[in-house]
Amino acid sequence: MTLTPVLTDTWDKDRSWRLATYERAGGYGGLKKALRMEPAEIVQAVKDSGLRGRGGAGFPTGMKWGFLPPPDGGPRYLVVNADESEPGTCKDIPLMLASPQHLIEGVAITSFAIGCDHAFIYVRGEVLHVYRRLLSAVEEAYRAGYLGKNIQGSGFDLDVTVHAGAGAYICGEETALLDSLEGLRGQPRLKPPFPAVAGLYARPTVVNNVESIASVPAIVANGADWFASMGTEKSQGHGLFSLSGHVTRPGQYEAPLGITLRELLDLSGGIRAGHELKFWTPGGSSTPIFTQEHLDTPLDYESVGAAGSMLGTRALQIFDETVCVVRAVSRWTDFYAHESCGKCTPCREGTYWLKQVLHRIEAGEGAEGDLELLLDLCDNILGKAFCALGDGAVSPITSSIEHFRDEYQAHIDGHGCPFDPSASALFPYTPKTRTPGALTGAGAGGH
Amino acid sequence: MTAEPVEQPTTKTRYDAETLASLTTDATAIMARYPDPRSGLLPMLHLVQSVDGYVSRDGILFCAEMLGITAAEVSAVATFYTQYKRHPNGTYTVGVCTNTLCAVMGGDAIFDELSEHLGVGHDETTPDGAITLERVECNAACDYAPVVMVNWEFFDNQTPESATALADKLILGEDVVPTRGAASVCSFKQMSRVLAGFPDGRADEGVGAGAPTLAGLQIARERGWTAPEASAAGDADGAAGQTSPPVGTPGSSAERKPATASDASVGKDKKPGEDAK
Numbered sequence: 001m002t003l004t005p006v007l008t009d010t011w012d013k014d015r016s017w018r019l020a021t022y023e024r025a026g027g028y029g030g031l032k033k034a035l036r037m038e039p040a041e042i043v044q045a046v047k048d049s050g051l052r053g054r055g056g057a058g059f060p061t062g063m064k065w066g067f068l069p070p071p072d073g074g075p076r077y078l079v080v081n082a083d084e085s086e087p088g089t090c091k092d093i094p095l096m097l098a099s100p101q102h103l104i105e106g107v108a109i110t111s112f113a114i115g116c117d118h119a120f121i122y123v124r125g126e127v128l129h130v131y132r133r134l135l136s137a138v139e140e141a142y143r144a145g146y147l148g149k150n151i152q153g154s155g156f157d158l159d160v161t162v163h164a165g166a167g168a169y170i171c172g173e174e175t176a177l178l179d180s181l182e183g184l185r186g187q188p189r190l191k192p193p194f195p196a197v198a199g200l201y202a203r204p205t206v207v208n209n210v211e212s213i214a215s216v217p218a219i220v221a222n223g224a225d226w227f228a229s230m231g232t233e234k235s236q237g238h239g240l241f242s243l244s245g246h247v248t249r250p251g252q253y254e255a256p257l258g259i260t261l262r263e264l265l266d267l268s269g270g271i272r273a274g275h276e277l278k279f280w281t282p283g284g285s286s287t288p289i290f291t292q293e294h295l296d297t298p299l300d301y302e303s304v305g306a307a308g309s310m311l312g313t314r315a316l317q318i319f320d321e322t323v324c325v326v327r328a329v330s331r332w333t334d335f336y337a338h339e340s341c342g343k344c345t346p347c348r349e350g351t352y353w354l355k356q357v358l359h360r361i362e363a364g365e366g367a368e369g370d371l372e373l374l375l376d377l378c379d380n381i382l383g384k385a386f387c388a389l390g391d392g393a394v395s396p397i398t399s400s401i402e403h404f405r406d407e408y409q410a411h412i413d414g415h416g417c418p419f420d421p422s423a424s425a426l427f428p429y430t431p432k433t434r435t436p437g438a439l440t441g442a443g444a445g446g447h
Numbered sequence: 448m449t450a451e452p453v454e455q456p457t458t459k460t461r462y463d464a465e466t467l468a469s470l471t472t473d474a475t476a477i478m479a480r481y482p483d484p485r486s487g488l489l490p491m492l493h494l495v496q497s498v499d500g501y502v503s504r505d506g507i508l509f510c511a512e513m514l515g516i517t518a519a520e521v522s523a524v525a526t527f528y529t530q531y532k533r534h535p536n537g538t539y540t541v542g543v544c545t546n547t548l549c550a551v552m553g554g555d556a557i558f559d560e561l562s563e564h565l566g567v568g569h570d571e572t573t574p575d576g577a578i579t580l581e582r583v584e585c586n587a588a589c590d591y592a593p594v595v596m597v598n599w600e601f602f603d604n605q606t607p608e609s610a611t612a613l614a615d616k617l618i619l620g621e622d623v624v625p626t627r628g629a630a631s632v633c634s635f636k637q638m639s640r641v642l643a644g645f646p647d648g649r650a651d652e653g654v655g656a657g658a659p660t661l662a663g664l665q666i667a668r669e670r671g672w673t674a675p676e677a678s679a680a681g682d683a684d685g686a687a688g689q690t691s692p693p694v695g696t697p698g699s700s701a702e703r704k705p706a707t708a709s710d711a712s713v714g715k716d717k718k719p720g721e722d723a724k
Contacts, residue, residue, distance in 0.1 A: 002667070003663050003667040005673065008664045009664070011655060011661055012656070012664055017650075017655050075482065084587045085587065087584070088585065089585070089587060089589075090587040091587075092587070093587035093588065094660040097656065098660060118482065124587075125528075125530050126530065126596065126599045127587065128598065128641060129601070129653060131641065135650065136651070163644075164493065164643075164644070166530040166531055167529035169584065183483075183487065183489060184485075184524060185527040186527065226675060226677055230674070238674065241663075242589065242590060244592060245551075245592070249662050250659050251658070251663060252590065252664075253662065254663055254664070254667075267666055268662065285546075285547065317589065327547075327551065328551060331545070331547040332546070335547075335584055338584065339584070421551070421555065425552060425553035425593075426606075427606045427607070429560075429607060431559075
């Protein structure tokens with residue numbers, strides 16, 4: 001399978017982030033074409049393309065747009081979820097740094113298609129230069145008449161507001177994002193009603209991921225069939241695959257859905273020299289881990305799901321044999337405990353206790369029965385939490401116990417971790433003796 | 448029930464007149480960006496940090512007065528988000544990613560080294576007020592691990608040595624240059640003003656992408672790989688496709704020919720999903 005640069009195609013150009021660079025590469029051709037179409041035609045084209053949400057859930061994008069009730073004369077909103085924070089996920093941030101106009105054009109087309117005249121881009125606050133680039137891109141687009149009043153003489157008006165978050169993973173959950181955008185604590189809302197019916201300011205709202213929206217201009221410009229000619233039967237199109245960890249050349253690889261990790265490793269120079277693959281995440285830390293067994297699993301929504309995980313955000317975090325799976329999972333659990341918003345009991349209390357148990361196993365103080373305790377805790381969170389954060393928190397634990405139960409047991413039986421953490425690092429170092437409380441920062445701050 | 452509060456003619460904040468006037472002007476501009484002014488609260492808290500260096504008591508009162516909500520309501524929001532600081536922040540926040548991937552690649556070692564070198568722990572500030580050290584969560588730069596953020600600008604592929612050298616420069620007040628970001632790192636207060644939505648005119652500084660961001664594109668260029676031609680789809684005239692292509696159309700994985708050695712040699716006896724338990 002060959003790589004298919006679409007979103008990445010302009011990233012190596014001089015001043016790739018500027019509007020002029022984007023226009024020279026054919027940018028805004030999609031918008032010009034869209035403005036001559038009926039909005040319903042655009043929605044249909046996106047449905048036909050098979051584009052599914054690139055933010056992790058994989059819900060068909062056009063269908064999401066189609067859920068909006070008929071216009072009632074009041075406002076309807078597009079909110080772009082640019083709160084990329086899932087551990088391992090690193091595609092939207094480089095996209096917005098290198099080519100923010102790709103996203104802005106997608107915002108303009110989508111807004112026209114769904115009848116929105118004020119769109120929002122909610123970007124996490126921890127990426128200063130990305131926020132600068134987005135603000136500047138919006139300004140350039142206004143000046144060129146791609147945003148603002150009577151866009152390209154079409155009579156269509158659109159304002160775009162770029163909004164910086166302030167550090168909270170949960171705001172990547174679409175209803176928490178909406179609460180945050182309304183100036184509240186970022187806590188998920190009960191669904192239904194779904195945002196399509198009652199979203200931002202209780203008005204019909206579409207919330208889409210950056211990569212999903214950035215994929216729209218080429219679909220409109222080149223046609224649904226063009227997009228669907230890439231990928232598999234049910235997972236169509238191109239996607240950014242983000243390789244990180246113990247690979248020779250980590251980075252962004254834009255390929256048709258359905259490519260395998262083996263193929264991607266071939267392209268990226270393989271596992272770092274002298275080492276072998278131990279475990280990996282197909283779509284971020286919230287997706288159950290895979291092992292060598294899954295090297296040939298096609299990375300599309302169906303195949304990854306059938307193999308027991310989720311395609312998620314195609315965040316392929318690669319860990320070689322030097323990595324202690326207990327340490328990896330324990331740290332992810334710190335993250336979920338830190339980021340649990342506190343709204344529901346199973347997640348708030350459950351992640352807290354998961355963290356305690358994992359810390360003691362990691363420190364060699366685990367007791368017989370701790371693995372059963374962990375699994376029991378997981379069972380009390382999975383499917384019982386208010387939003388998907390709780391489900392995500394248990395994924396690495398249950399999947400790693402399934403694949404590496406012996407390694408957990410060795411920590412308990414041997415009263416310590418059998419791994420040398422410095423062997424996993426990219427540079428030699430002598431681990432320092434941690435003072436009690438040295439770990440307190442991990443997952444102890446914030447809310 | 449308590450009595451209706453009496454309208455306060457003056458502010459409860461202790462800002463001097465000039466600061467208050469300037470804050471009011473900026474906050475008014477922020478609120479005007481949104482259909483509902485309350486949406487301006489997050490940027491307004493960034494604005495407060497740009498003046499006070501943290502979310503101060505006065506800053507909370509100011510936001511409450513501007514939005515006509517209670518100080519408790521503002522505090523509830525301010526304490527939810529990790530970027531809002533409850534104590535005066537250093538001129539620079541140095542954040543070491545210690546989420547799993549960066550941690551195992553060396554982030555833990557970097558944090559420990561920095562912590563020892565600076566004599567402070569997580570969320571603590573050096574006595575000179577230069578650096579607030581933090582463990583940070585995944586910052587979407589995993590292909591550049593281990594990552595350090597200084598005032599939320601990217602310092603990619605760090606080592607304990609590069610990170611301590613970076614910290615030393617910050618303490619001496621020297622400019623430091625992010626790997627992917629502006630030409631130099633601005634102060635915490637300046638950063639906070641940008642995050643409140645007031646551009647500093649530096650968007651064109653720095654690179655568009657680092658090498659890992661371009662890794663796949665570079666291979667595609669070398670091998671002459673491109674996305675399918677638009678015309679091949681026969682849908683360039685504006686009539687949006689009415690049908691989805693059947694399985695097995697050119698380009699679908701069902702029809703693809705072996706392209707790499709692994710296609711031909713490994714796993715060909717497996718169907719998708721066969722690895723499922």
